[in-house]
Amino acid sequence: QTVTVDLDRRRRCGFPEVVYGEGKTVEAIAAVFDEQHARGEPAMATRVSPEQAEALLPLLSGATYNQVARILRRESHPGRPRVGKVAVVSAGSSDLPIAEEARETLDWMGVAVTMVHDVGVAGPHRLPERLAEFEDADAVVVVAGMEGALPSVVGGYLACPVVGVPTSVGYGANFQGLSALLSMLNSCASNVTVVNIDAGFKGGYVAGLIATRAAAGTEGRRDA
Amino acid sequence: QTVTVDLDRRRRCGFPEVVYGEGKTVEAIAAVFDEQHARGEPAMATRVSPEQAEALLPLLSGATYNQVARILRRESHPGRPRVGKVAVVSAGSSDLPIAEEARETLDWMGVAVTMVHDVGVAGPHRLPERLAEFEDADAVVVVAGMEGALPSVVGGYLACPVVGVPTSVGYGANFQGLSALLSMLNSCASNVTVVNIDAGFKGGYVAGLIATRAAAGTEGRRDA
Amino acid sequence: QTVTVDLDRRRRCGFPEVVYGEGKTVEAIAAVFDEQHARGEPAMATRVSPEQAEALLPLLSGATYNQVARILRRESHPGRPRVGKVAVVSAGSSDLPIAEEARETLDWMGVAVTMVHDVGVAGPHRLPERLAEFEDADAVVVVAGMEGALPSVVGGYLACPVVGVPTSVGYGANFQGLSALLSMLNSCASNVTVVNIDAGFKGGYVAGLIATRAAAGTEGRRDA
Amino acid sequence: QTVTVDLDRRRRCGFPEVVYGEGKTVEAIAAVFDEQHARGEPAMATRVSPEQAEALLPLLSGATYNQVARILRRESHPGRPRVGKVAVVSAGSSDLPIAEEARETLDWMGVAVTMVHDVGVAGPHRLPERLAEFEDADAVVVVAGMEGALPSVVGGYLACPVVGVPTSVGYGANFQGLSALLSMLNSCASNVTVVNIDAGFKGGYVAGLIATRAAAGTEGRRDA
Amino acid sequence: QTVTVDLDRRRRCGFPEVVYGEGKTVEAIAAVFDEQHARGEPAMATRVSPEQAEALLPLLSGATYNQVARILRRESHPGRPRVGKVAVVSAGSSDLPIAEEARETLDWMGVAVTMVHDVGVAGPHRLPERLAEFEDADAVVVVAGMEGALPSVVGGYLACPVVGVPTSVGYGANFQGLSALLSMLNSCASNVTVVNIDAGFKGGYVAGLIATRAAAGTEGRRDA
Amino acid sequence: QTVTVDLDRRRRCGFPEVVYGEGKTVEAIAAVFDEQHARGEPAMATRVSPEQAEALLPLLSGATYNQVARILRRESHPGRPRVGKVAVVSAGSSDLPIAEEARETLDWMGVAVTMVHDVGVAGPHRLPERLAEFEDADAVVVVAGMEGALPSVVGGYLACPVVGVPTSVGYGANFQGLSALLSMLNSCASNVTVVNIDAGFKGGYVAGLIATRAAAGTEGRRDA
Amino acid sequence: QTVTVDLDRRRRCGFPEVVYGEGKTVEAIAAVFDEQHARGEPAMATRVSPEQAEALLPLLSGATYNQVARILRRESHPGRPRVGKVAVVSAGSSDLPIAEEARETLDWMGVAVTMVHDVGVAGPHRLPERLAEFEDADAVVVVAGMEGALPSVVGGYLACPVVGVPTSVGYGANFQGLSALLSMLNSCASNVTVVNIDAGFKGGYVAGLIATRAAAGTEGRRDA
Amino acid sequence: QTVTVDLDRRRRCGFPEVVYGEGKTVEAIAAVFDEQHARGEPAMATRVSPEQAEALLPLLSGATYNQVARILRRESHPGRPRVGKVAVVSAGSSDLPIAEEARETLDWMGVAVTMVHDVGVAGPHRLPERLAEFEDADAVVVVAGMEGALPSVVGGYLACPVVGVPTSVGYGANFQGLSALLSMLNSCASNVTVVNIDAGFKGGYVAGLIATRAAAGTEGRRDA
Numbered sequence A, B, C, D, E, F, G, H: 001q002t003v004t005v006d007l008d009r010r011r012r013c014g015f016p017e018v019v020y021g022e023g024k025t026v027e028a029i030a031a032v033f034d035e036q037h038a039r040g041e042p043a044m045a046t047r048v049s050p051e052q053a054e055a056l057l058p059l060l061s062g063a064t065y066n067q068v069a070r071i072l073r074r075e076s077h078p079g080r081p082r083v084g085k086v087a088v089v090s091a092g093s094s095d096l097p098i099a100e101e102a103r104e105t106l107d108w109m110g111v112a113v114t115m116v117h118d119v120g121v122a123g124p125h126r127l128p129e130r131l132a133e134f135e136d137a138d139a140v141v142v143v144a145g146m147e148g149a150l151p152s153v154v155g156g157y158l159a160c161p162v163v164g165v166p167t168s169v170g171y172g173a174n175f176q177g178l179s180a181l182l183s184m185l186n187s188c189a190s191n192v193t194v195v196n197i198d199a200g201f202k203g204g205y206v207a208g209l210i211a212t213r214a215a216a217g218t219e220g221r222r223d224a
């Protein structure tokens, strides 16, 4: 028995444990999905390769796979209404897979998402043209590779928290995403926080938490 | 005229521009405070040395200086009630200055703060003993140096967003905070985001944004 | 003759030379096994690929291969009783191969091993629930990737030496295990030492040395 | 004789050798100024500390020192008309010394300069408001620390070459300017080139070369 | 719709948006080419693999592919006369692909190019022998891997701007081009600027901008 | 109250919490010493500067300060017999402060220590000449800067665990101890583990744990 | 014509230009061999893959390929007597390919070589046992991966120059040879110099230069 | 007794042990000088600060101190004739202290030295003009900071071994000499080896060994 599923995670953290698929056997992933299914938990696994997905899908009824996002998941309450509002904004079209990973995660959390693609700083007029689509968002996930400058600019236009997701898109002195990561950590916009390189899942998850709490309002909750 | 104050910042971003004090002349800082004062904005400057503060305090009536936090600021609405709830949790007692920088920022934003000091993982029983003090927080700022493991553990116990602030406390392979920074970026807890090393201001600011929005509730706001 | 086996190693160091299999020819590995066999030494090779193993097994009677651990070895005294007690504790299920490499090494040394899997800090209640299984261990090997926080927490609960083995599990700012390595080197728990990234063999070996010496007691030995 | 002045530099490169002042003795710097003066060359030294300047000024008649820029120099043709047009644009007011170093260099080269201060991306409306002042420049030097995003945005608005000068302004994961340097090297704007961290001299020098050549026109020159 | 072509780029920046081909789908690249073609823009894509090119060429009439340079493009005005003069100088014969990428870019911009191959510093007599071929260039692109010393030497011989393009040619402590990159950033020749590792496109582009402006002359343009 | 002493540490970990003195106020350190004294715990603080010590000694009766080791401590059972045997072996005479920090820690733990100084690999005959002094040790702490090769050689001669302590002694490509740290992590001797750069305290502490357990023998303990 | 062979290299440097084979086309390599052959130069190419060699051997009569060393070369004076004496000493059997690259280079230079394999520091008695074989060498090339400690020890035993060649053998915190490289650069033995990681060619070449000059004696030469 | 002088060093290595002065006490350095003096050895200490020297000179009769080189030493055979020939070539005048450290070392070894200052690549005509002064050298030490390109160029002109000494002269992306170090390690000139950053002593020492051996001739020696 080499897996210890954290079955108490939803009670403590609001959502069930999400499986990190990379390097796991098909058996290990299926075991977690089964155990969570038995308890009525909607399972999700990230960084699942097409090969892993192909082997898993026949074993897991009701599971779907998004190949761009590399996410395998089960829906718990299909059709339930989305709460809150998160925008996922990406800099270049090569950042799409990571933006999709964030979108899938938010959808799994039941949060409404607005996608804004390919508005990086080399064409600086593109972002302001589309600000109206998401200036009332509860949080914005900004996905950018290369110099990773977009979160600072988005942060400079908006009042809500911005979660920067650096991607490994680029070459040379990009050093697999280090360049974008450092940019975002050093952002001169005060509302920018950062997650790991290529961590679309985490960017979506944190934005989702912010949105669900904003949607509910906590003052009431705390008094209850 | 070498300074261009961003006087529109509050409208766009909810709070006025905050001055980064390091390397600025006394004149430059005073100019911003004066310009913001003239517009009724509560100015704040971070990373202000005791020498800078000593020269600035006589020039800026109503300003106060917190030497541990290295923050100089003016209060806009003294005595107004605090909204929301943010906990600032620190791992070791050497992390105090950065925790204080976060606390001052939150106070300036008008957010209620709970401080929990010196509950790092080397004494793992200390954190659970104090969880009750902040498990209903809107967001938690976790300040830790050395191996920076505390945000993951806090994140594992709670459902709200955790903003990790790595500090440069440590020596050797700590590399001035790189160790704690990488730890937090690689956190296996899904609710952990990260700001720059020693960035108590940013940690506090983002948590404050989350708390003020949670306190207000956005569903209502969006419909309005 | 391009290999110079250190045939005196057991006398000096207590155990025979172990072959580092990576990049070696089948002939070179077989030569060492044969030379050690001729002297009654139980040979062991680490980081042996399935391809190398397939070519070597027919040549080396009595050798066995553990594909997860990538270890090829010969047992010297099958069935002899195990001495001491070492726990191998791992953070996530992707860390399994390195944990297995440590376990195989300890078994080859004749040390008793307890395995505790998948008790990483994102589910912080899991470790305390299982402490009773190994709190009397002579040493604990803690295998963790991503932020590598687990050794500090284990170290905070126990009095015995903890050997941290950072793994390369993770992505992005993990930098192939650098993140976990730095965490462990900067551990605020005083009883944590560290070996190389993915060095399950070394983690197991050092813990095995501690356990065999603890099992024997040295005060007596020294007087003898 | 430990200095070998490159007295042929103007013929080959258009401008005389510039002394790198850091770590040089007062004697060594004075020797170069004297030798160049004897040949009618306008000497210039960069990164000259106030202490060095204080010792040198009495020795070098006609020399002036700009303490913010740390440049000591002699004017060859006071009052001659400036050629071309270069803008020096800076992100924050802490970047002023490096912007000044570029400005002094350009002035020494006889190039007209426009200064635009403190228009970093956290206040993204500031730059477009001032574009008209320099959209006809031959080249723009953009000086920025922290995340170093400004050259990309300037580059996205303009057709002329942009020379990015990363500064060491910032802290933590800024790593003394590495963050801004990597940003600029990875700029998604095609017209951005980069010089060393804090290299205001070089940024100004290259922009000056571009402007003087543009001012002259080379088609004519080449046929001549 | 995951692509947002910057159709205003030529007006702002003088040349249309260039596609970064790496990691893009065939559909995404074809979409941009089609949209630009519809507007009479000559499209160009860099870092296009032979596999991508093979799929794209049948879809894009009039497009050509240079496999060494990995550039796919359409010519807008075949046969128009070249303006200006740029030399592309390379250090070793392994640097050829990056030199070709610069050459293709310059050709697409309509700039005249002179190629000088394999004149690295290990044979220091080779460069001076060939200087006459390009000493009247408007700008020189110098492409070099390993220790990246060639731009400094070229810069020492010439008065025009030198754009250094470090390549990833080398091994060991070359660290995929870091060595050449740092060399060029630290060049003691004042006229050397730098672009990203292997960024033949950018090196060519910036040199092309310098040459076209020099060819036109700006004094006239500005008065106009 | 900004300090939370871990008063349960001795029960869990065998020894009381040790204060990390760097960056702490005199008040904070004195508070811990007082609280531990009140419970009969022998307090110890590491990395205490002479200035801190001078202020603390008058406040803490019975405390002593070792300026070379930078350790301030109180003895609990003066004169009690030492148990076990640990050797502290250092490579060069500049490594003395870190070797002393290890020695003081071991003495505070009640472990017998043998010091062997200045036997680095540049004089390879020196170590074998002195092996007899410590070949029966329970553990060896090896302190080395520069290339940090000594732990491998010691490890090659002995059967007991070797705890490598890399020091920051050296210059240039030493990178403040990184060179020695990497050497020790990559040691080809199987019995070498590593602690942080300059972590004499940790090296001594872990060796002390090994020695006390070896001295007691655990087989008996476990059955009890 | 993309290759500019340095045909004057033998006159200046004593030996003809050696081709760096990595990333070169078969045509480019053959062109150099042909050009050198036409002038009676014995060509050599390093880092030639088996695939390149297979294509080249039929084209180049008299050329031979050593697959372990990855060297392709032509002998100029088969059977001529060797001069001088260089030892190539390697630490582990995985370092063999780089040791062979050094040996081939020395053989091509006409220098006598002694090979000593697998005498790394984990078995510290092995080196002294074999010192007699090479203590009269003119220079020693020491090839070592992992912690790269062997050159320091060899340097400590001998009076001649030691050329350290770090290899990329190892894993984890070895960082592809960085660990061994830093060790050798920080060697406390005064007679150790270093070449690039895996640069067996360079290590052999420099040692060969030392040996040929020592064999000849220069005092005589200089007076001549 | 914390110092173990290696009194056998001259027999093994040809020259006595040299003291690394940094961080040593005056007593420790004086002890080594005294012990070596008693045996007729000419002591030398490197990296000795003016403060250390001031305290030591009165204690050590016959010792002299070169403040630029930071070397303290005793002459054994004043006035003996110099053997061999080594050139010390430096790139910029800020590299003087390291060049002096090499010169002092060579003088102490009894080797004849030629100094060539300030002939860096930004003025590429300077080196060829002075080649005649040292083209018959047995070895050349090349001292260079910033981009560290000079050893490659010197190596391209000469047949003898070139020992590159990178210096920490520079700023920004120089990273305290890393830039020059990597350049030299990646030199495309085959005769370049490298020592540590700022290691003038080592550069001089290795060149001195080469020169003394070349001066003597080894063929004869070996037969004897």
Ligand SMILES: Nc1ncnc2c1ncn2[C@@H]1O[C@H](COP(=O)(O)O)[C@@H](O)[C@H]1O
Binding pocket: A017, A018, A019, A020, A021, A046, A047, A199, A201, A202, B187, B188, B189, B190, C091, C092, C093, C094, C118, C120, C122
């Ligand atoms: N893509 C991801 N990036 C970062 N963390 C993740 C990702 N997917 C899952 N996780 C977290 O990683 C933890 C450890 O995963 P596991 O190895 O599956 O036990 C889980 O508890 C999740 O919180």
Ligand SMILES: Nc1ncnc2c1ncn2[C@@H]1O[C@H](COP(=O)(O)O)[C@@H](O)[C@H]1O
Binding pocket: D017, D018, D019, D020, D021, D046, D047, D199, D201, D202, E187, E188, E189, E190, H091, H092, H093, H094, H118, H120, H122
């Ligand atoms: N601030 C600077 N940054 C970079 N290079 C410089 C600077 N100032 C002068 N230089 C160049 O550095 C070269 C070497 O300087 P020196 O050490 O004075 O011989 C000169 O030839 C200049 O081209």
Ligand SMILES: Nc1ncnc2c1ncn2[C@@H]1O[C@H](COP(=O)(O)O)[C@@H](O)[C@H]1O
Binding pocket: B091, B092, B093, B094, B118, B120, B122, C187, C188, C189, C190, F017, F018, F019, F020, F021, F046, F047, F199, F201, F202
């Ligand atoms: N020199 C040291 N190096 C590493 N860890 C230490 C050192 N001194 C004390 N510690 C540990 O650091 C932890 C945190 O220290 P403190 O900041 O004092 O709460 C303590 O619990 C000790 O286990």
Ligand SMILES: Nc1ncnc2c1ncn2[C@@H]1O[C@H](COP(=O)(O)O)[C@@H](O)[C@H]1O
Binding pocket: E091, E092, E093, E094, E118, E120, E122, G017, G018, G019, G020, G021, G046, G047, G199, G201, G202, H187, H188, H189, H190
């Ligand atoms: N394996 C090698 N490592 C380092 N340098 C080499 C190697 N092989 C050849 N070289 C050198 O690299 C230079 C440039 O090579 P090329 O790219 O062939 O013009 C040659 O002049 C050789 O001196």
Ligand SMILES: [Mg+2]
Binding pocket: A092, A093, A118, E004, E005, E006
């Ligand atoms: Mg685009």
Ligand SMILES: [Mg+2]
Binding pocket: B092, B093, B118, F004, F005, F006
């Ligand atoms: Mg504490």
Ligand SMILES: [Mg+2]
Binding pocket: A004, A005, A006, C092, C093, C118
């Ligand atoms: Mg798990």
Ligand SMILES: [Mg+2]
Binding pocket: B004, B005, B006, D092, D093, D118
């Ligand atoms: Mg500002």
Ligand SMILES: [Mg+2]
Binding pocket: E092, E093, E118, G004, G005, G006
């Ligand atoms: Mg060539």
Ligand SMILES: [Mg+2]
Binding pocket: F092, F093, F118, H004, H005, H006
């Ligand atoms: Mg010594």
Ligand SMILES: [Mg+2]
Binding pocket: C004, C005, C006, G092, G093, G118
């Ligand atoms: Mg071996």
Ligand SMILES: [Mg+2]
Binding pocket: D004, D005, D006, H092, H093, H118
């Ligand atoms: Mg000069």
